[in-house]
Amino acid sequence: MLKNPQHPKKGNLRNKECKFSKAGVIYIDYKDVKTLQRFTNDQGKILPRRVTGTSARYQRQLTKAIKRARHLGMMPFVAENLR
């Protein structure tokens, strides 16, 4: 794929690094909704690892934290974006 010079991704193929391991996070708390919201799209869905580049360990903690925040009404299950 990359040997072909005309390939669209030729120039900008950089692997995304995990935000949590870069910051050295130990436990993702379900209360800091501001950080968690950065990992959900505008419909309130959790973004997949291939988009955010988070490592597996933190993605598991992240989904658990988001689901706890949703249970307590701090994060939406379905965010209806105002059409």
Place this chain on the structure above:
Amino acid sequence: MKKNYYELTFIVNAVLDEEQIKASVQKYKDFITNGGAEIEEIDEWGIQRFTYEMDGKNSGYYVNAFFTAPVDLIAKMERQMLIDDNILRFLTLKYDNKMLHHRDLQKKGKLPVVFEPREKEAAEES
């Protein structure tokens, strides 16, 4: 009796007036302390809006508490909360070593920052 470190967050029905909310929060504080727990910190966030409608209500009085309690107290407390219809939702977490380490950092205020607040967010906060 073995003791563990727990975090409890529960939501009191905001439709009640001020005294009833304080009374039900106080009821659970006493329930825990009588059961032999030491409450380390209670942080009441006050009335917050929900992101979705929860059995007909759009806001609730949030209470967040950290305490060490004997093992069998949690089941009794949760049973009380299930029966009590002033409490909309509750979430109890047992803290393991990783979360305890996180809690110590939080107390010392040296939590790792994942996202620096961007200019527009920093402007809102400051």
